[in-house]
Amino acid sequence: MAKRSTEFQVYNSMTKQKEIFKPRAEGKVGMYICGVTSYDYSHIGHARAYVAFDVLYRYLKHLGYEVVYVRNFTDVDDKIIRRANELGEDPKALSGRFCQEFLKDMADLQCLLPTHQPRVTDHMDEIKNMIAQIIKNGCAYAVDGDVYFSVDNSPNYGILSGRKLEDNRAGERVVVDERKRNPADFALWKAAKPGEPLWDSPWGPGRPGWHIECSAMSAHYLTHAFDIHGGGMDLIFPHHENEIAQSCAACSDSKINYWMHNGFITLNDEKMSKSEKNFFTIREVTELYHPLALRHFLLGTHYRSPVNYSISQIEIASEAVFYVYQVLQQLKNKALKRGGLTEEDVLQSIEERMLARKNKEFSKSDEIRSDLAAKGIALMDVGKETVWRPCVPVQQEQQIERVPQNKLPLHEESVALVDK
Template sequence: MDYEVRYVRNFTDIDDKIITRANERGEDPISLSSRYCDEFQSDMAYLQCLPPSVEPRVSEHINQIIDMIKKILDKGCAYVIDRDVYFSVDKFPAYGRLSGRNLEDNRAGERVAVDKRKRNPADFALWKSAKDGEPYWESPWGPGRPGWHIECSAMSAAYLGHSFDIHGGGEDLVFPHHENEIAQSCAACSSSSISFWMHNGFVNVDNEKMSKSLKNFFTIRQVIELYHPLALRFFLLGTHYRSPINYTKAQLDIASDRLFYIYQSLHDCEENVGEQHPINLDDSLPADILNCIQNLCRDFENSMSDDLHTPVVLAALSEPLKFINDLLHTRKGKKQKLRSESLFALERQIRTVLSTLGLMPSSYSEVLRQLREKALTRAHLTESHVLQKIEERNLARQSKQYERSDEIRQELAAFGIALMDGPDGTSWRPTVPLDIQEGVVST
């Protein structure tokens, strides 16, 4: 079933941390955040993430935020103190229903400094009065800027209405951010509702939480200097979105290797089938091929319907890819009845899966070239060096120096370069470095 989706991804382009960083750099806070917003959008494009329908920014929606705060005040669910506006959590009995936390469980000062002016330590700011050196906007309560939580409620209401289907975010936002969103949205509009909350797990690095304080923090831009963006996407899809994901170099090497195998198989398949593609011949395919395609369709639909269980989908590609390579490279496969038709049908179904997962490249050959380039970069090698080693190995084999030939193969394998001997000579492809292969086997 096709759905017309309206996807909103908002930017908080003004907050305490942004102001602090801008002041340190002597830069306008809005200009600073705008530059980072642009970089984020570029990163998402690298990863082939679909662009949102709209990307609102807080600084461009102050009027909508002020209007929502007015409604909350009119309902008696907020109060003004010294030009600051606070939401009164005591006025919202359902507070805590998303996180499962009770008000008495929320320790004052756990996340923010205690403000003794507040009626309840759990009350949170809807509007903050301006301080010296901070950007501000005029409001009925004086110059100031919005609190963090109200921004998201106001912008989602502006573009999706007070009730919509899915609200996403990291699991660290469940409390207090999303809890506060629910409270203030319901206070502004009693019929406000969200059908599903979807929260993704944390990113760990070598089994430790990724954080700047631990100095194990990587940006997308840094990662894709060494790995193809689609290899990073493949790696991310290998873990269910709600589970913590463990970022390691070994896992990225494995993901990159797997992606090369997929694209090489499909490239070889496309080259073999040529331009004459059969149409609607699925029912006449050999039983084992037809069964393989049906299994992939079933596993794909069931897994994606089961809370977007992408790791199972990726695993389901193994069988049809094996069939493709058997048809392409084994004597029995080359004699298979309806071989070209089977290859086309298998490639077509895998293409559908990859397209849905955002893993379909514009050109198999181009992304294979880029994957090779990234492998050489990681290995600190050039292709001319690899070709030189291949030639050295060929001479060693001709001289029956088989021990030296094996040494050269192992030397390159240690750097993640695999040599492949064929009727047309020796070629190379990126692979998982030898130490990682041995580590995977040993574990």
């Protein structure tokens, strides 16, 4: 059999061009996608990112790659603390709750589970060790319990976003923190404020800045050098730029081969904005439309292009998904007609078979399955349920001829036959 080609191209945000994908190790891919900050329900912009990278994950697996897919949860952050204070809830409990809600959304959208889903609060040691290493390498400094990354000591700062340091002066619109050596320096560790969650560190009690978590967790799960790092385009600056600076400052061998970024979602042709209340959560959409309609809508546009969400577009996607299911139902109806059966007949047979299996009358249960298979109806056991679908009619004599009697229990043999 001809070997399946594993060659494909990716657009690399670092080089700004399409490149033939070459993994660092043959047959293996390490992929890190920035996850959500879990303080509320996720919006459809999140759905777009994770559906796009789910397709990439599935495609890499389809090509035969062994993929380690890491997607983090930010479970300690200013927004989480603020929201928890508003609701009078413990920040960890709040973020834990919304991690679960996010996972439910991902399951509804039929996104496969990543290999690892690390949470920041479970990786404090890795984060503190990386900050200590960056300080040791002369690229960060501690002031009054805070630790800042020194952008002046990062010669490649701006390599991904194309921004120049002088464009990044934080002092133009906000008061510059006088303790920073350069206004563009950013926090690796934040000294604890009253009432905030805190962890001990060599620089005093506090918590990590946002960017350091992805450098530390990607290095922990994928080492300092790996294949693909992705997220939304809004993460290019400052998040991914800062990640590169930190990772290279901690380890000179740090290298990510492909940076991938998905495009924005607009809502009725305007930028989605939480502050303007111009956004939809995934849950708001999936309460009214099938999650696959949302998935279908999101995948209707190239992942790097902007996509505009509107009720008319989701209606069109919903119609398309309905059409697919409707055709499947017609296919089932025709199969019943060819087999001279009604759906009730099949459901009754399924019930009889279940009872026979419960009573350990396996020859009877196999007979029921074989009879249906001969009429072009295949039974499939999905968990504790049995469902049916059309199949090529299999004559009983053929079933006996085709399956050696001594290999599997008879009821397993018929599964093998009808599922061909």
